[in-house]
Amino acid sequence: MNTSRSRGMTLGAPRSVALAVLLTVGAFTGAAPDARGEEARTETPVVSTNPVGGVTETLVRVRAPLPASFGARPAACDWLSYLRYRAAGGPADSADADRILVAQPGILEGAGAFDSVARNTVSRAAAQGQHIEFWALDRRSNCLEDRTGVASGDQHTAVDYYYRDKQVDGRTFDGYIGNGDLGWMAKLGIERTVRDQYDLLTAELPDQQLRKQKVLCGGHSLGGVITGYFATADFDGDRATTADAGHNQCAGYFALDTTVSTSLADLSGSIPDDTNLPDVGLGYGVVQAGLDSGVLSRTLSAPVLLNPETMTLLAITGLGALQDPDGETDLPRYLPDNTNIEVTNRFLFSEDTATFLSGSPAVKDFRLTNEAILGALMDDHSVPLAFLQSSVGFFDGGPVVDKNFPVANGSEEQPALFGSEYKAIPGQPGGPLYTWRNYDRVGDPDDPGYRSADGTPFTDAGKEVTDIQELARSMAEQPLDFTEQYFPTKLVTDIQMSTSPQIKRLVVHADGLTANPTLTVLAGDGLLAGRVPADLDPVVADGYQHLDVLTAAPTQNNGRPEPVSTNLTEFARDPGQGT
Structure with missing residues (x-):
């Protein structure tokens, strides 16, 4: 094994031929664009087992070379990528669609995270006779990700690829990329990010009047702030001409558990304290010099929990x-x-501080199904990181206990970063096989109704909204990742230093934030719960966590249609209904 690189994980389940075929398609569509010649644009089909029908998905790549000042970079990073969702019976040309929703991802998030909400929205609109498209954007830096192992369709093969130098389709994993090889990312901040969106829109939809009429601009989490900077930007260098202004590329804005703004204030608590984010109190010039020299990390990560290896493991x-x-x-x-x-496993699977320090019992001491281990990594009653939480059900099959690490359940001092829900963990190592009770089976007659030691029910049907299989499909089937392995540090430090002259100059059309109607949809139990001004007239999705606004199932436990896609569909029909 090559010890110079970090490696991933797998399990010993029977290989699914159908899944392997689908993921092989994903591997093809995810190939580096430069390998296909000098085309300026490519579009390839993506096949999915998602049960929401009537939706066509393609992977689109558009050539958009960075300026020479960015320095050396892989050829694949001179392309912009997005997942295009449209009604199967709708027009093939985006310009002929009734509306186009263009979505920016949140922090440490890739285009694949939008799979469920995109399909739900496009399908719901089509059922009402409206042909809309949903474009899930990928940040340029995601060009560095290698999905070859995941796309093999087999977990053991994936682990062998990322950890044991085993070839897949003639390719050997080169390892995760170090800071010294990422000099070009030192300049990949908010200015370049919104310019990339503008360049993509103008390449795909050259008619500015059409963009102004049909495009809805928005995003999830940090994507709302990026949309704010896009709305206020000037792209031709002449503030007196406004056809190029960001707000004139959009007919309206949408914010998914975020707000359309130019501040990170609403998203406080969304960035873990143990990441390598530099102290922006040093000032813009010092931080930029640190990024340019490589003294500061050019990507946002942490020694454990949040880094390219753990993102691949998900x-x-x-x-x-x-x-x-x-x-x-x-x-x-x-x-x-x-x-x-x-250390990551200890953090996620320790019952208390003593268990974390001793490492016993460890996750490998428990019997878990494949769904149960995914639920343990992503469910709001298990993972203690609010921005990674979804509501996909609960453990089943054996006794559970309170997970009182890193904070105790019911603690009044619990930071927003950890979320508000009580956390649970399997309680019997070496015992029964722990299974996973999916979101739509919580509250059924055979539900054990697990409770905390203080008698508080861990969950109920009203708090469970995401199908764990849909979550798994978004994470493993998509040619563009659900998570983001190489998030540009500069993108966050730029926004954190919004009052510096270098960033203030980017907000040219400040009235762009309110120039168009806005739909704000909040997760009822998410990062912004109870913190958004009432004058934004937000739609609140009850029981939802931060990721649920992207991953929720089309039909909820109350029998009603999923509210995020429902409101996006209505907003696409008539943006004027927003605030």
Whole structure:
């Protein structure tokens, strides 16, 4: 094994031929654009097992070279990518669609995270006779990701690829990219990010009047702030001419558990304290010099929990949940031993501080199904990171106990970063096979109704909204990642230094924030719960967590249609109904 690189994980489930075929398609569509010649644009089909019908998905790549001042970079990074969702019976040309929703991802998030909300919205609109498109944008830096192992369709193959130098389709994993090879990302901040969106829109929809009439601009989490900077930007360098102004590329804005603004204030608590984010109190010039020299990390990550390796592990875990959801996982035991994996597992699977420090019992001491291990990594009653939480059900099959690490359940001092829900963990190592009760089976007659030690029910049907299989598909089937391995540090530091002259100059058309109607949809239990001004007239999705606004199932436990896609569909029909 090459010890110079970090490696991933897998489990011993039977290989699914159908899934392998689908993921092979994903591998093809995710190939580097430069490998296909000098075309300026490519569009290839994406096949998915998602049950929402009548939606056509393609992967679109548009050539958009960076200026020479950015320096050396992989050829694939001179392309912009997005996932295009449209009604199967609708027009093939985007310009002929009734409306086009263009979505910016949040922090540490890729285009694949929008899969469910995009399909739900396009399908719902088509059922009402409206042909809309949903474009899930990928940040330019995602060109660095290697999905070859995940796209093999087999978990063990994926682990062998990322950890054991095994070839897949003639390719060997080159390892995760270090800071010294990412000099070009030192300049990848908010100015370049909104310019990339503008360049993509003008390339795909050259008619400015059409963009102004049909495009709705928005995003999730940090994507709302990026949309704010886009709305206020001037793209031709002449503020007196406004056809190029960001707000004149959009007929309206939408914000998914965020607000359209130029400040991170509403998203406080969304960035973990242990990441390598530099102290912006040093000033813009010092931070930029640190990024340019490589003294500061050019990507946002942490030694454990949040880094390229752990982001890859999430996709591999999703793959196992698709392959053999009810089969017993061997994933924790199949993974190689390294500090990143060991400490991450301790953080996520420790009942209390003593368990974390001793490392016993460890996750490998429990019997878990493939779905249960994915649920443990992503559910709001398990993972103690609010921005990674979704509501996909609960553990089943054996006794559970309170997870009182890193904070105790019911603590009045619980930081927003950890979320508000009580956390649980399997309680019997070496015992029964722990399974996963999907969102739509919570509250059924056979539900054990697990409770905390203080008698508080861990969950109920009203708090469960996402199908764990849909989540797994978004994480493992998409050719563009659900998570983001190489998030540009400069994108956050720029926004954090919004009052510096270098960033203030980017807000040319300040009235652009209110120039168009806005739809704000909040997760009822998410990061912004109770913190958004009432004058924004937000739609609140009850029981939702931060990721649920993207991943929720089309039909909810109350029998009603999913509210995020429902409101996006109505807003697309008539943006004037927004605030």
